[in-house]
Amino acid sequence: MSRRKTERLLSLVVCLLSTRRALTAAQIREAVPGYPDSFEAFKRMFERDKEELRELGIPLETDSSTGGDEEAGYRIKREAYELPEITLEPDEAAVLGLAARVWRRAELAGAAAGALLKLRAAGIDTEDTTQAGIEPRVHTGEAAFGPLWEAVRDGRPVSFAYRAAGRSGPQQRRLEPWGVVNRHGRWYVAGHDTDRDAGRVFRLSRIEGTVSFSGPPGSVIVPDGTDVRELVRDWDRTPPANRGARLRVRAGTGYGLRRGALAQRPDGDGWDDVQVSFHEVERFADYLASFGPDVVAVEPPDLREAVISRLKGVPQ
Amino acid sequence: MTTSGAQTGTQRLQRLLALVPYVVSRNVVSLAETATAFGVTERELVDDLNMLWCVELRAPDPYCPIDLSYEGGEIVVSEAESIGRPLRLAVDEASALLVALRMLAEMALAGSEALSRTIAKLEAAAGDAAAVSTQVQVQVDKGHADDILGQVRDAVGLRRRIHLRYYVPGRDEATERDVDPMRLLVVEGRSYLEGWCRRAEGVRLFRLDRVLDMEVLDVAAEVPPEAEPVDVDQGLFRPSEQDVSVVLELRPGAHWVAEYYPCEKVERDGEALRVTLRTPDTRWVRRLALRLGEDGRVIAPAELATQVGDDAAAALVLYAT
Numbered sequence: 001m002s003r004r005k006t007e008r009l010l011s012l013v014v015c016l017l018s019t020r021r022a023l024t025a026a027q028i029r030e031a032v033p034g035y036p037d038s039f040e041a042f043k044r045m046f047e048r049d050k051e052e053l054r055e056l057g058i059p060l061e062t063d064s065s066t067g068g069d070e071e072a073g074y075r076i077k078r079e080a081y082e083l084p085e086i087t088l089e090p091d092e093a094a095v096l097g098l099a100a101r102v103w104r105r106a107e108l109a110g111a112a113a114g115a116l117l118k119l120r121a122a123g124i125d126t127e128d129t130t131q132a133g134i135e136p137r138v139h140t141g142e143a144a145f146g147p148l149w150e151a152v153r154d155g156r157p158v159s160f161a162y163r164a165a166g167r168s169g170p171q172q173r174r175l176e177p178w179g180v181v182n183r184h185g186r187w188y189v190a191g192h193d194t195d196r197d198a199g200r201v202f203r204l205s206r207i208e209g210t211v212s213f214s215g216p217p218g219s220v221i222v223p224d225g226t227d228v229r230e231l232v233r234d235w236d237r238t239p240p241a242n243r244g245a246r247l248r249v250r251a252g253t254g255y256g257l258r259r260g261a262l263a264q265r266p267d268g269d270g271w272d273d274v275q276v277s278f279h280e281v282e283r284f285a286d287y288l289a290s291f292g293p294d295v296v297a298v299e300p301p302d303l304r305e306a307v308i309s310r311l312k313g314v315p316q
Numbered sequence: 317m318t319t320s321g322a323q324t325g326t327q328r329l330q331r332l333l334a335l336v337p338y339v340v341s342r343n344v345v346s347l348a349e350t351a352t353a354f355g356v357t358e359r360e361l362v363d364d365l366n367m368l369w370c371v372e373l374r375a376p377d378p379y380c381p382i383d384l385s386y387e388g389g390e391i392v393v394s395e396a397e398s399i400g401r402p403l404r405l406a407v408d409e410a411s412a413l414l415v416a417l418r419m420l421a422e423m424a425l426a427g428s429e430a431l432s433r434t435i436a437k438l439e440a441a442a443g444d445a446a447a448v449s450t451q452v453q454v455q456v457d458k459g460h461a462d463d464i465l466g467q468v469r470d471a472v473g474l475r476r477r478i479h480l481r482y483y484v485p486g487r488d489e490a491t492e493r494d495v496d497p498m499r500l501l502v503v504e505g506r507s508y509l510e511g512w513c514r515r516a517e518g519v520r521l522f523r524l525d526r527v528l529d530m531e532v533l534d535v536a537a538e539v540p541p542e543a544e545p546v547d548v549d550q551g552l553f554r555p556s557e558q559d560v561s562v563v564l565e566l567r568p569g570a571h572w573v574a575e576y577y578p579c580e581k582v583e584r585d586g587e588a589l590r591v592t593l594r595t596p597d598t599r600w601v602r603r604l605a606l607r608l609g610e611d612g613r614v615i616a617p618a619e620l621a622t623q624v625g626d627d628a629a630a631a632l633v634l635y636a637t
Contacts, residue, residue, distance in 0.1 A: 001324060001325020001326060001328070001329075002325070003367075005325060006325050006328055006329055006332070006367070007367060007370070007371075009329055010329060010332055010333075010367065010368070010371055011371050011372070011373065013329075013333065013399070014371055014373065014381050014382070014397060014398055014399055015373050017397075017398035017399060018373070018381065018397060018398040027375065030374060030375035031373045031374055031375040031376075032373065032374075033372060033374060052326070055326075056326065056329065056330060056403075056406075057403060057404065057406035057407075058403060059404075078398065078401075080404075081401075081403060081404065082401040082402070082403070082404065083401060083402045083403060083404050083405065083441060084404075084440070084441050084443070085441075086437055086438070086440070086441040087437075088434065088437065089430075089433070091427060091430040092430055092433055092434040092437065094426075094430070095417065095420065095426045095427070095430050095431050095434050096413065096417070096434055096438075098420060098425070098426060099413050099416035099417045099420060099434075100412075100413060100416070102415075102416035102419065102420075103412055103416060104549060105549040108408060108411070108412040108415075109412075110408075111406070111408035111409045111411070111412040112409070112412040112413060112416070114330065114406070114408075114409045115405055115409035115410065115412060115413050116413075117330065117331070117334050117354070118334060118402040118403060118404075118405060118409070119402075120334070120338055120353055121334035121335070121337040121338040121341070121402035122337065122341060122401070122402050123337075123341030123342065133469075133472040133473060133497075133498070133499045133500060134425055134426070134469070134472070134499065134500050134502075135499055135500070135501045135502070135503070135548050136416075136419065136420060136423070136425055136501075136502040136503075137501075137502065137503045137504075137548050137549070138416070138419070138454050139503070139504055149452065152448065152451050152452070153407050153408070153411070153448050165572070178451065179450075179451035179452060179453065180451070180452050180453075181452075181453045181454075181455065182453065182454040182455065182505065183455045183505070184455070184456070184457040184505040184506070185456075185457070185503075185504035185505025185506060186505065205575060206575075222451070228451060228453060229453040229455060232453075233455075253488055254488060255483055255488055255489060255490045256483065256485055256488060259483070259528075286607045286608075286609075287607065289606050289607050289609060289631075290603040290604065290606050290607035291488065291603070291606075292602075292603070292606050292627035292628065292630065292631050293627060293630035293631040293633075293634060294488070296631075296634050296635065304635070307635075308632065308635050309609070310606075310607070310609035310610075311606070311609070311628045311631050311632050311635075312609075312628075312632065313609035313610025313611070314605070314606060314609055314610070314624060314625060314627075314628035315610070315613045315614075315621075315624075315625065316625045316628070316629070
């Protein structure tokens with residue numbers, strides 16, 4: 001943006017904020033310096049300027065009812081423009097400073113910095129140094145985060161190629177997004193899957209290529225009472241351990257197993273007998289195999305067989 | 317804050333609109349302090365102030381709506397006209413702060429009372445712009461005992477030494493050590509104690525969900541000056557030159573490995589993936605390879621492949637009896 005354009009937009013904002021009555025385009029052209037002489041060129045430039053101000057979040061109103069003639073009037077209402085009064089106690093300003101650091105280097109870093117700028121302009125002193133010794137960060141390494149956040153914010157449907165677990169090729173999916181959730185460091189999007197006509201959760205790291213908007217803003221309705229976090233939690237839930245197993249664990253090893261053990265006792269010859277519970281044979285067998293010759297699955301038989309088959313599969 | 321050279325015109329306009337209320341709300345403020353607050357040089361700031369002062373409206377009657385001075389390095393705005401208050405928060409802006417504040421509240425990373433007061437005030441000030449923020453949620457792993465995080469937070473604040481019993485899954489060991497705490501990090505969905513490990517004589521990160529037991533000692537922490545804090549914005553685990561390069565071949569059943577661990581290189585070879593990763597300690601890779609069974613194969617280093625094969629053979633002998 002050129003210096004002249006910045007000056008023009010600044011004057012335009014001041015002008016439209018100062019006026020009590022909506023101004024016509026012609027009146028604006030007279031008041032604000034920097035517009036070209038040709039009316040056509042002015043109209044084009046003014047259209048772009050209006051767009052830029054709206055993108056900045058400036059509530060520029062178009063009033064087409066001015067005086068009964070067909071020419072539209074423009075103004076910015078003070079009450080719609082101004083940040084309401086806000087004052088923060090020192091401890092509140094400190095946590096706000098800490099919060100603003102969370103997105104540093106992530107997708108919403110610019111937004112957090114912009115918010116701080118406005119709050120400082122409202123008279124709040126947020127210290128950038130914050131409380132010593134705590135560094136909270138959220139990363140948005142997934143390329144899909146930006147467009148999906150915009151889609152959620154603006155209520156727009158999206159489509160994207162998705163590589164589901166266990167499938168080799170990606171599939172095109174259409175989604176009305178309800179929210180994005182970071183769970184244990186990974187981003188998910190929850191929403192209404194248009195093709196399957198049901199609620200679905202997708203992991204952002206499995207989205208391939210670009211996310212495209214497939215409908216206008218405001219066309220996604222989030223059902224009342226939707227808890228996006230609950231949806232993602234359900235999708236990601238580890239089922240409860242409901243089967244028992246007996247293991248032989250070499251003394252002094254298997255801390256990870258022993259932490260969740262139901263019972264353990266020495267079993268002679270440098271081995272302990274350890275009882276644990278698990279949910280699913282295949283996954284638990286993977287885990288037991290990782291201990292190599294330090295853990296032996298004694299029972300149940302299906303678990304024992306699964307571990308043996310894992311170990312036999314290891315390339316020699 | 318972005319450097320001034322990278323400022324776009326849009327950012328400059330936002331700054332110009334914030335500048336007048338910033339001064340007005342403080343009555344008088346120095347050039348130096350203001351420049352720091354806005355992340356610009358004093359020269360750029362003076363240029364901004366001149367631009368504001370030069371704003372002129374020509375109709376119906378010509379006038380200059382903004383009057384200010386910065387004589388002697390002190391800025392005073394005597395006429396702010398219509399831009400005496402900052403612009404409302406945009407949805408992105410309100411959401412960025414509210415989502416972060418709610419995450420801090422859930423983690424009890426700061427005083428819960430101060431956090432809920434701040435959230436309420438910010439929601440009120442943001443108005444409608446706050447609504448969407450509940451559709452973005454950040455939930456951090458809470459695998460640790462409830463009091464661990466609080467104890468670590470206190471020890472960091474009080475600069476007291478911690479005795480840790482810590483589980484190292486890669487080696488399947490419980491270790492004991494004294495740590496002089498530096499910071500509490502919450503990164504990539506997990507909480508860590510960053511500290512000077514007196515046993516390793518180096519800066520180490522300890523995942524709180526792997527702390528078996530801890531005690532805050534009645535000893536002042538002594539973090540040596542050479543202790544370099546981890547750059548959390550560059551990722552916590554960056555490979556170093558001394559690390560061993562490990563190559564794994566993964567069948568479809570083990571493709572999750574490429575997603576789960578930070579890999580240096582991922583190549584597709586038909587159905588299989590060939591991944592390269594760097595690690596200072598290959599013991600966890602040995603355990604990973606055993607877990608993968610026929611779905612994974614260690615290609616390099618060759619000794620590691622041999623070890624994995626030997627481990628599996630030794631385990632099978634135990635099942636044969």
